[in-house]
Amino acid sequence: MLEVKNVTVAFGGLKAVNDFSMKLVQGKIHALIGPNGAGKTTLFNTITRIVNPQQGDILFKGESLLKLDTHDIIYKGISRTFQNxxxxxxxxxxxxxxxxxxxxxxxxxxxxxxxxxxxxxxxxxxxxxxxxxxxxxxxxxxxxxxxxxxxxxxxxxxxxxxxxxPDLLLLDEPAAGLNYYETEEIKNIIQMVNKRGKTILLVEHDMNVVMTVSDLVTVMNFGKKIAEGTPEEVSNNEEVVKVYLGEDENA
Ligand SMILES: Nc1ncnc2c1ncn2[C@@H]1O[C@H](COP(=O)(O)OP(=O)(O)OP(=O)(O)O)[C@@H](O)[C@H]1O
Ligand SMILES: [Mg+2]
Incomplete structure (x- = not known):
């Protein structure tokens, strides 16, 4: 339903999104995870036409979104929430x-x-x-x-x-800042919305949320895709573990 094809977004010399591709499957919950600054929100902003990519294309139901303005996106059946x-x-x-x-x-x-x-x-x-x-x-x-x-x-x-x-819902860190009970509620809500037929692209740092609700997980680091698979596959992926442990070390 949504296909991100070799998208690159640069801010000055920084490639926030770097030749990045991913495909969403209709009716599924797809998580996009990665350390701070990986490019997740920039990708959301590119899909919703707030940011222009230097390269690549984004297809929704087979049609390129790049010719649209941000306020046209909702007519196509895409809606989002914001990190802030x-x-x-x-x-x-x-x-x-x-x-x-x-x-x-x-x-x-x-x-x-x-x-x-x-x-x-x-x-x-x-x-x-x-x-x-x-x-x-x-x-x-x-x-x-x-x-x-x-x-x-x-x-x-x-x-x-x-x-x-919307057919596609983009959620940018829906559990950020929430306490345990609020997080449980938001998990249920995400699943409930998905059961009502909405495809969801979820950016989230809370791994408990990601691992519970997602059908598929894509991992991004420095604008690039480093892994993709089921929650289990991704959490056993060596490079992913390294990226997340590295983050802990720095913390
Ligand atoms: N408008 C902008 N101008 C310049 N640099 C930007 C802009 N937006 C984002 N960046 C940079 O692009 C990179 C990716 O940022 P982005 O917000 O997409 O990361 P993220 O994966 O959403 O991180 P987080 O998990 O912290 O929300 C960062 O280095 C950020 O500083
Ligand atoms: Mg972000």
Whole structure:
């Protein structure tokens, strides 16, 4: 469904992504792991057209994404969350989730805050409620981000990404900053979303999450793919172990 073909992204002399290729299989959870600075977020930003590659191509359902702008990506059925939460602070939870749908209603982000709830399109409102129920945040719809726990915020952001009903969901470190219980919740949510037919590309440092939920794991280091396989294969791979032990030594 998504095919990254020999993509290179350079910032000045630094090749953040270096002749990197990977293929996602429809309906699977595919993890992309690697040490800090490996190029994982840069690859996400290339797929979502925030960053332009110098080389290579990215095909989604057989069609190149490179000719698209970042705001076109959602129409193709791709949605994401961010490593650093990007929720709208001036909007409550309902409005933040709703903002994941505005492209469908030809609406602008500014009109979301100025509308009273009763003016929201009925269908859109029902969708927000349905997704809020799925993510167990229905009783927080009138709260503002500043009043919510980090675990709750992560769920709101994922709800906003899922409400557009994407075929492919890109999650950049969904468990970062979460405590044990919040991490268990997010694991269940990732699996639940996947069971509802969404293909997931997951960037995550928490190996417990990666090993539990992933069907396939790709390991990246210095912009290059160094290993790929099932969670078990990858965790027994010598080079992968070296990279992760090396990281520990430096820590
Ligand atoms: N906009 C940019 N300008 C210059 N360098 C950048 C830019 N974005 C990323 N980099 C560099 O590219 C490399 C890859 O960064 P990236 O954020 O993709 O890594 P990552 O694998 O997501 O790391 P982490 O696990 O810490 O999030 C790093 O060396 C980073 O400093
Ligand atoms: Mg990153």
């Amino acid at each position: 939460l990007q929720l709208f602070q001036a909007m409550n939870v309902f409005e933040n989730i709703y903002s994941g749908l505005i492209h469908k209603y030809n609406d602008s982000i500014f009109s979301v805050v100025s509308k009273s709830k009763s003016n929201f399109d009925r269908e859109a409102r029902d969708k927000v409620l349905e997704v809020a129920e799925m993510f167990d945040i229905k009783n927080r719809l009138t709260s503002y981000p500043s009043g919510l726990s980090y675990g709750m915020l992560k769920r709101v952001e994922m709800a906003r990404a899922v409400i557009s009903d």
